[in-house]
Amino acid sequence: MSTAVIYHDTPIASTVREATDGLTVVAAESDADVRDHLADADIFVTNPQNWTDDFLESLSAGTWIQSTSIGYDAFPLAEFADRGVTFTNAETLHDTAVSEHAFALAFALSRRLGPLFDNQRRRDWSRRVGDEMWLWEGRRMTVFGLGNIGESVARRARAFGFEVYGVKRTPSIYSGVLPPDRVVATERFYDLLPETELLVLTVPLTDETRHVIDASVFEALPDSAAVVNVARGPVVDQDALLAALEAGEIRGAGLDVFEDEPLPEGSPLWGRDDTVVTPHVGGRSDDFSVRFTRLFVDNYRRWRAGESLANRIV
């Protein structure tokens, strides 16, 4: 008999409970709940937002942690390895949602939905906002990071008439929708920027990508460029981004992720007319529970059978 502690802000505990046999599911609602039950559990399901290193001491060797997210920069992987803890992520679970979210942000910027929503709330039929709209068709989109999500964004962007380029650490291993001459190595990223009007960030956070989008990137982009970040906040130097927006070096930002989350109430990003802030919900959708449960059940079956787990990181 196994016990899983599930600590998540969606009701996946109930769908997992229904879909599994021989598994006791504990739905934790607070850090304290987790600490009360984790020592007796052999499975822990959570996400980076809910994880705290305080949980480490309750993890015994052999425990399996299944994250509901793709990014795992918030988890202490070396500690997991030291303690004999297995860690799996949710690669591919969120691709579609994140790429649809990226376009939602891009169109919210180009169609000026922020000011239009303000007008809607005031019941104000002002058509002047229309003068500030722009077309995406025919403009260059550079997708920074051609993993599953970046590829998914690139595929959709081509149908919208974007001139799509991609940046990949190792372009030679790329095999996707973009022609080979449109995929460049990170070192050549700057060559693309003067013509880039939409920079979409879909790269994992690593030591190499931390603050890879800095003041020099914003300087190299044209004034008419916008940035969409559906990757991880620290990929962008957020102070430099804010300065670039304030100086008019770029004309907009669609941000689902931030250096500090929740985004502090005092951040000027909240109040900007040229910036769309969403609270790290790019991966969400109403079939998340179904999709996650399917992934979990498959991994749980493997785990009970002693097979190797899917998406194993540690």
Added chain:
Amino acid sequence: MSTAVIYHDTPIASTVREATDGLTVVAAESDADVRDHLADADIFVTNPQNWTDDFLESLSAGTWIQSTSIGYDAFPLAEFADRGVTFTNAETLHDTAVSEHAFALAFALSRRLGPLFDNQRRRDWSRRVGDEMWLWEGRRMTVFGLGNIGESVARRARAFGFEVYGVKRTPSIYSGVLPPDRVVATERFYDLLPETELLVLTVPLTDETRHVIDASVFEALPDSAAVVNVARGPVVDQDALLAALEAGEIRGAGLDVFEDEPLPEGSPLWGRDDTVVTPHVGGRSDDFSVRFTRLFVDNYRRWRAGESLANRIV
């Protein structure tokens, strides 16, 4: 020497003036301005929003009216014909902007951008909104009206993984991106509805299409459906739409056009969480002046040369 009165809420008078020789351009700023100058002009540039039938008496035979819009249901075409007035519209000028706007509305609904903008204004990092989001991938989109804009929407939608169907008066003359078995005649429209989750309206307003989207359509759609209207307001029975939203018969509406424009301040549509209201700006973009001026200059050259005008309706 010709005189053009230009009555429009964007600065096209100056771009047209710069791009033409031998043309006196009068930029009218009010109905009274138009009445003062129209009798002495031989060209009138305006849009359906600015048009009023009071202008008719100032139009002499031989006057050419160039509309900046596609739809011409607001213009008295029979009166134009009677008076020997030529009328041209701006077919294809707005295709890209309108289809990008349609996706902006569709994604604003599925990613719940309205509630998220409200939260942004309050600096509120609430992730619960994420539970209400849905994916478009894999769902059926039905495009009602496969003219230039409908075709443009259909082409983009396929890249997003929509299962795209189209409705056309005469499917036999369709030649576009959709397979023939995905294009049905208006009579078969209802067959598509039970599986349609995004209904996009891109049909011209005619006697046949007035209120073609009525209570029976909303009943036939699943509860999970949303409607996007970038065509003309009266294509939809707006009272029936409101009733369907209130009853939960559909889950959202993205509306750029309305039965009465401006949308009256008292309309409940303004205040709905499940409805995105934009003020008939689907065709707008910051290169509108450039695009329109190119179209006008071409037609002006034809007009001076006595050639037939492009996009001539009357």
